[in-house]
Amino acid sequence: MTDAKWAVVRPLLPLPAWLEGRGGQPEGCCHHITLDAVRHLLGNGIKWRAVPADFPAWDRVNAIFRRWRRQGLIAEFHHRLRARVPETEGREAEPTAAVIDSQSLRAADTVGAGSRGWDQGKKVGGRKRHLTVDCAGLLLVEQPGSRSSRRHR
Known part of the structure; x- marks a missing residue:
């Protein structure tokens, strides 16, 4: 991360x-x-354990990341930085329109039946996640409990 980008993120x-x-x-x-x-x-x-040796130990990085996520800092980072993108293009920070979309993800047979389903339209067995994005494709809302935000445990 460049020093200019760090200067934007550091106060958060x-x-x-x-x-x-x-x-x-x-x-x-x-x-x-x-x-x-x-x-x-x-x-x-x-995966966490595959973080290169150039960085601190994976468990230290993971512990700090989990604390930031628990405190809501990751969502706050995203919200504040997402609002800066339209401003750099001379538009309002808050979007005036949004698109809700879903994605069907194939799941292995080992995934529990309680979290699997069948998407008849796409003929896919697995999980479904829903996202709300602005017109530029920037994430506004992710379905609570979505597995996509937890895939790198």
Whole structure:
């Protein structure tokens, strides 16, 4: 991540408790490098344990990412950064129209029957997820409980 991009993202991250004088210990790895590791993982579709040695240990990165997600920071990152895209094009930050779409995903036979279904229209057995996007294709809402946001555990 370039320094210019980091300057945009950095204010969205919370200050560690030890920097604010609330106790605790330093995390042992920089948030910039941690975010780069998460971006590498998601961009390349690799598993947590396959994070390259150039980054902090996978379990450290995973723990920080889980904490950010639990605190709602990942959704907040997405919401704020998504709003910046239309502004750079001279449009309103909030979309005026949206499209709801679904996608049927094939599931292996090992996936439990309680989370599988059959899409008669596409003749696909598996899971279905729903997304709401703006006219530029930027994600607005993902169906709660969708497995797509948890595929890199």
